[in-house]
Amino acid sequence: MGAHEDSVASISASVRQFHEKKIPFRIYHGSTNSTRPAAFQRDKMVDTSNLTRVLKVDTVSKIALVEPNVPMDRFVEATLQHGLLPPVVMEFPGITTGGGFAGTSGESSSFKHGFFDRTTNSIEMVLANGEVVTASEKENTDLFHGAAGSFGTLGVLTLLEIRLIEAKKYVELTYHPVKSFAESVKKTHEATEDASNDYVDGILFGPRSGTVITGRLANALPPKPNLQRFTQSTDPWFYLHAKTILAKSPSTPFIEHVPLTDYLFRYDRGAFWTGTYAFKYFKVPFNRITRWALDHFMHTRIMYHALHASGMSKQYIIQDLAIPASHAQEFIEYVDETFGFYPLWLCPLRHDGKVSMAHPVSAGKEGSTTEGEEDLLNVGVWGPGSTSRSAFIAANRQLEAKVHQLGGVKWLYAQAFYSEDEFWDIYDRKGYEALREKYHATALPSIFDKVCVDLSKEGNGKGEKRSIRARLRSFALTTWPLSGVYGVYKAVAGDDYLLAK
Template identity: 55%
Template sequence: MDAHKATVGKVRSRIQHYYATKTPFRIYHGSTNSTRHANFDRDAIVDVSSLNHVLSIDAEKRTALVEPNVPMDALVRETMKAGLLPPVVMEFPGITVGGGFVGTAGESSSFKHGFFDRTVLSAEVVLADGTLVTASQSDNEELFEGLRGSFGTLGVLTMVEMRLIPLKQLVEVTYHPTFSIENAMGKLQYHTTSQQNDYVDGILFSKGLGVVVTGQLVDASPLPGLPVQRFSRPWNEWFWIHAKSLARKGIITKELVPIEDYLFRFDRGSFWMGMYAYKHFMVPFVWLTRVLLDYFMHARIMYHALHASGYTDRYIIHDIAFPAGNAGPFVEYVDQTFGTYPLWLCPLRRDGRSSMGHPKPFEDAVGGRQDAGVYDGEYISVGIWGPYPSSETEHVRANREIEAKMRELGGLKWLYSRVFYTEDEWWQVYDKQKYEELRKKFKASSLPTIWDKVKDRGRKEDFGTGLKGLLKRIVKGNSLLSGFYGIYKAVRGGDYMLKKTKSQ
């Protein structure tokens, strides 16, 4: 803890300097799982990238003290040593504890445990004036609740205490084929009512074919002879391709999956986004090429390449949580308007809305019913990720249309993705008065608001001058070359978010 306290002391000192000089700053983590445009100024950041340690685990209390920059794979690895497991583990190994708490992060266990922030018991935070406080449901409760989905706009997170559950080494996974959008939504909601299920999510491969995937934590299968399936080795098939092959059989199928393989089953291929890379580079999308190019197809590498290449502007990328009865109509809209598949379905607990950036309640129609009143039921998140080759103008228009449909149906975006709202539209969805009162109470008015952090800035890249600048313009102006440039930058490694100084 001494090293932690020393680092926090440095963070406090820098924040106090910015507060005294009234200098705006941003919090720098060293990496991101966001697809928004990001470029940090070295002279206006608080660097918390070294806060990346699991400080302690209390096996008896089933709790852990964790710094915010600990990624999911490191967290799982350390808790497993103590015979424990986080209740909610995001599907990409590089997503961090801090991002999960003050951002929006959930997975297939979120129907049971809520978003990741619901697993946090207390938080150590440096406020905007440099004051160090601890917040929980019994101490600074208003701050603790406000930190959910606050994106670092109420203070700088330096440590959390989080809840853990007993470890079991396997997941008994069951694949339930679906044959229509309505059928998929019905099965998804049905399986969340089973107390035996620890994990539930779904994939739609087309309007007429999908799968609801349920999982139960087990140490050994009660059914002898179940096959063991893995997804982490280069020669293992990507999870969604495996699930699609089982769904096509049209029968319920069971298998055993080692716990880490299940938790990070979408890492290889980043769900199915890696498929589009093969198509872009005109490489056959077959098992052998997936094995040979496996290194490039993990989420950490792909996010780095995505930012370097500028491909965020060539894709529609949204996760949107809807009142459960409105998720189906949104999928129908996506099918008719864009025809984008696969789609990811993730059921969420009813408290999910309060974890998502301080929104207003939703009071309009759900499932076709016009009953007045605040919606207080479960949610289903729809992940729509796919290419949309177009001009920037058309790209923005299409995404604004999606956001308009989303608002109509009471949906809320996971704010890792590019936001296309106007500021007026933003504050129609989010509770400005309540949020600003909270910021004022905790002296956070000098920090950027959530809107300041997520509002769309377009892509304004400084290519520089001279021959190097000309070459960069040529590369970024050609989609194939920019793709290779993204791969080069990802393999080379290093920082891809901080602005370079002139001496670099």
Template identity: 55%
Template sequence: MDNHEATVQKVRSRIQHFYNTKTSFRIYHGSTNSTRQANFDPDAIVDVSSLNHVLSIDHNKCTALVEPNVPMDALFWETMKAGLLPPVVMEFPGITVGGGFVGTAGESSSFKHGFFDRTVLSAEVVLADGTLVTASATENEELFEGLRGSFGTLGVLTMVELRLLPLKSMVEVTYHPTTSFEDAMSKMQQQTVDKGNDYVDGVIFSKALGVVVSGRLTDTNSSLGLPVRRFSKPWNEWFWIHAKSVACESRVWKELVPIEDYLFRYDRGAFWMGMYAYHHFMVPFIWLTRFLLDYFMHTRIMYHALHASGYTDRYIIHDIAFPAGNAAAFADYVDQKFSIYPLWLCPLRSDGRSSMGHPKPYEGVVGGKQLSGTYDGEYINIGVWGPYPSSETEYMRANREIESRMRELGGLKWLYSRVFYTEDEWWQVYDKQKYDLLRKKFNATSLPSIWDKVKDRGSKKEDYGTGFKGMLRRIVKSNAFLSGLYGIYKAVKGGDYMLKKTK
């Protein structure tokens, strides 16, 4: 804890300096799982990248003290040594504890345990004036609740206390094929009310083909007689490809998956986004090439390449949580307008809305019926990720149309992706009055607001630099093939891809 306290003191001093000099700053974590443009000025950051340790694990209490930049894979391996397991583990190994708490982060266990922030018992936070406080359900409760989905706009997170569960080594996975959007949503809700399930998600491959996947934690038991399937080795098939092959057989299928393979089953290929890289470079998308190029197909490498290449502006990327009764309507809209497949489905607990950026309650139509009050039921998240080759004007129009349809159906975006709202549209969805009062109460008005952090900035000429190198970067970024190669080069080269270069 001594090293932790020394680092926190440095963070406090830096924040106090910015507060006293009335200088705006950003929080630098050293990595990101956002698909928005990321570019930090080294002279205007509070660097918390070294806060990346699991400080202690209490086996008796089933809790852990963890710094915010601990990634999911490191958290899992450390808790596993103690025979424990985080209730919610995001599917990409590089997603951090801090990002999960103050961002929007959930997974297939979120129908049961809520978003990741619901597994946090307390938080250590440096406020905008440098004051160090602890927030929990019994201490600074209003701040604790406000930190959910606040994106670092109420203070700088330096440590959290996490709730843990007893570890089991395997997941008994069951695949339930579906034949329509309505069938998929119905089967998903059937699985979420089954108290024996620990995990539920789904993938839709076409309007008439999908699969709902449920999982139950279990210890290895050979008497089950189930085959064991892995997804983490280069020679293993990608999870979604395996799931599709099962769905095509139109029968329920069970298998055992080691817990570490299940939790990070979407890491190889970043769900199915890696498939588009093969198409882009005209490489056959077959098992052999997936095996040979496995190094490039893990999410840490892919995020690096994505930001370096500028490809975030060539894809439609949205995760949107809808009232469960409206999810099928949105899937049908995506089918008619864009025909983007696969789609990811993830059921969410009814308290999910309050974890997503301080929104207003939803009081519209659900399942074709006008609500008599505010919606307090379950949600189903739909992940829409796919290429959209078009002009910038058409790209903007299409994404704004998606956001408009989303608002009509009471949906909420996960704010890791590019936001296309106007400011007026933003504050129609989010509760400005309540949020501003909270920021004022905790002296956070000198920090950027959530809108300031997520609003669309697009690409500017100065982002590429000046002179010959700047011109060369503009040429590369304007050519789809060259920008893809540049992204791969930067990912392999390594180094920081978010800090601006200083002369």
């Protein structure tokens, strides 16, 4: 723990200096799995990028002490050495434990265990005045719940204690075909009611074609198993494999076994299916040979790097929307009619009724039921948007309004386009600002400042003086294929893509 304590002391001293000078700062982690554009000024940030250690795995208590910048693949690797596993493992290996807690994360086990922050027993934070505190259900409880989903706007997260469960070698997957939106919602709900299931998610390939996928942890294989992997360059992308199975078995369930880590990170290659847009952008044939040849570029760590460097996040709708289960079919129908792109991802989420920034009491106006404990169905809506900035913003705002109307909530890792009044109509401004006051965080950027696009600046660049370099970069990031080439170049070079030059 000595190295950890030294790191925390250094962070505390840095934060205290900002506090004494009343200078706002941002928290730099070294990477991000958010799709929001970001750039950090070196003289206005607190560097936590060295908090990358798994400090302890307790096999008796089944807990782990882990620093916030430990990515999920390394966290899983460390716990598996002791036969244990985090209950909720985010599907991208580069997502960190701190990002999962402070940024809201769930996965196919969240119907059983809740969001990732619900698997956390306690946290250590450096408050915005430099004080180091612990928060849990028994100590600084308001901070513990308030920090979940707060995106570092209440202080600097430095340590988490996370619960663990028993690990097994394989996941037995069953692919259940569905032929309508109504059937997909019904089948997903039925799967979550089956206590023997450890994982549930679904993929819709179209209005009349989809699969709900259930998973059960297993140590033994049947005599003649269908064994499938997804992490090697010669393996299929998971969603393509599911589509192939659906074509072969359109009416009856199909069972196979997958090694545990292959299942947990099954969507890494191709970032679910968004990697297909890179092939379309560069006009490269999309087949097994080209996927193999370009496999290095199709992992999420590289793809996020390229996405941020290229500026292409401003052209793609990448949103996760959690909708009350009773309104899920209506929402999917709306997405089909409005956007029309597929696949869509379905992921059921347990809602325990506790309120935080990650779990707001929805202010939906038309029949919202989320003020109770109705479970949610996350719908992943990821596809191309308009190249017109105004049309792109309008489409995202329309999507946000529909989610709000149905009593749902969007995940704030993505770009948000709310006005300030709209944002605080959903989230508890009074409670949040009281926490910021109590824990000395009022000088930090607010969560609205961090996650929402400043609509007042959109389209108001006339007369703005920019350097030749800035104008050239703007041209490059809006011209095919320069923006994509630049993104790939930056990803290959490996330069830091978050620090301002």
